[in-house]
Amino acid sequence: xxxxxxxxxxxITATGQRVTLRCSPRSGDLSVYWYQQSLDQGLQFxxxxxxxxxxxxxNILERFSAQQFPDLHSELNLSSLELGDxxxxxxxxxxxxxxxxAFFGQGTRxxxx
Amino acid sequence: xxxGEEDPQALSIQEGENATMNCSYKTSINNLxxxxxNSGRGLVHLILIRSNxxxxxxxxxxxxxxTSKKSSSLLITASRAADTASYFCAPGRGSNxxxxxxxxxxxxxxx
Numbered sequence: 001x002x003x004x005x006x007x008x009x010x011x012i013t014a015t016g017q018r019v020t021l022r023c024s025p026r027s028g029d030l031s032v033y034w035y036q037q038s039l040d041q042g043l044q045f046x047x048x049x050x051x052x053x054x055x056x057x058x059n060i061l062e063r064f065s066a067q068q069f070p071d072l073h074s075e076l077n078l079s080s081l082e083l084g085d086x087x088x089x090x091x092x093x094x095x096x097x098x099x100x101x102a103f104f105g106q107g108t109r110x111x112x113x
Numbered sequence: 114x115x116x117g118e119e120d121p122q123a124l125s126i127q128e129g130e131n132a133t134m135n136c137s138y139k140t141s142i143n144n145l146x147x148x149x150x151n152s153g154r155g156l157v158h159l160i161l162i163r164s165n166x167x168x169x170x171x172x173x174x175x176x177x178x179x180t181s182k183k184s185s186s187l188l189i190t191a192s193r194a195a196d197t198a199s200y201f202c203a204p205g206r207g208s209n210x211x212x213x214x215x216x217x218x219x220x221x222x223x224x
Contacts, residue, residue, distance in 0.1 A: 002155060033212055042216045043156075043201070056210040090155055092212070101146070102212055104155030 003027065006091050006105035014113055018079040021108045025072055025093030031055070032074040033094070033102060034066055038087040049074055050096070081112045116213035117145070117185075117202040125221040132192050134218040136185045136202030145178060145185050146203045150217070156201065159187075192222045 003026035013019055025032050034046040045058035049068035060066075063081075068074040078085060088109050094102040117136040126132050136145065144163045148156040162169045162178045162185065169176045175188040189196055199217040 002157075004155070031210075043214045045211055045213045048210055048212070050210070058211060058213070088153065092156070094212075101158040101161060102156075104157070106155050107153075109153075 002103040002105065004091060004093050004103050004105035006089075006108050008108060009106065010109050010111075012111045012113060013081060015081055015083060017081050017112075018077065019081065019110065021076040021078070021089050021091075021110075023074045023076070023091030023093075023105060025074070025091075026103050028095070029093035029103070030072065030096050031094045031102075032068055032072070033092040034060075034074070034076050035090040035092070036087045037090060037107075041087075043090075046076070078110070083112050086110055086112045116215050117204045118215045119200065119202055119218040121218060122216065123219045123221070125223065126192060128192060128194055128222055128224050130192055130222075132189045132196070132220055132222070134187050134200055134220065136187070136204075136215070138183050138185075138202075138204040140183075140204070140206050142180070142204045142206045144205045145176075146205065147174075147176060147185075147187050148201045148203065148214070150199045150201065152198070156214075159200075189220075192220075194222050194224045196220060197222045 005024040030051045037043045046060040048056040066076045088107045092102040092104045117138045120135045146161045147159040150156045201214040201217045
């Protein structure tokens with residue numbers, strides 16, 4: 001158990017809909033990372049937050065947004081969903097220093113039908 | 114790009130054999146991490162090697178780093194079927210906070 005909790009584990013929704021994925025980091029970790037993993041694109045870095053502020057941005061679509069709340073949990077919002085958004089979405093957390101060990105959650109499997 | 118590129122893309126060996134996978138990167142780094150991912154699961158951190166280190170061991174894992182060649186290798190000795198997984202490297206550089214990964218090496222250990 002990594003200590004990072006992601007909910008829900010599975011999500012099936014229709015095209016055009018909006019969903020919210022939730023991540024609770026390990027106790028004491030200030031950094032939260034979001035990733036999208038699909039068979040054709042591999043593991044894509046989406047965005048990183050540190051103590052409530054956006055720190056780094058990757059290949060995140062404009063239809064996607066994220067935030068980190070004062071209690072350090074984070075949410076990834078995906079809107080106007082397309083079939084191609086079907087993927088595993090991972091959250092990871094780490095301590096304050098960059099490039100230290102990151103702990104990954106078990107992921108949310110999103111299926112868009 | 115900061116992300117590393119793992120090589121080979123796939124590796125199949127017999128139980129008990131050693132497995133070596135490589136990582137190349139393009140920029141100078143402060144450290145480099147290796148992660149393992151079992152199918153459909155979250156990544157698990159294996160080892161971190163700093164830029165001033167040349168070699169590091171953890172159990173059956175041995176990581177080397179050659180900053181002059183901008184490359185690292187991960188050696189798994191006496192492999193087991195349970196080592197079957199994808200392995201990713203993540204170079205870390207300065208204040209660049211992105212933790213990015215390549216496509217990984219898929220290791221299959223046959224019993």
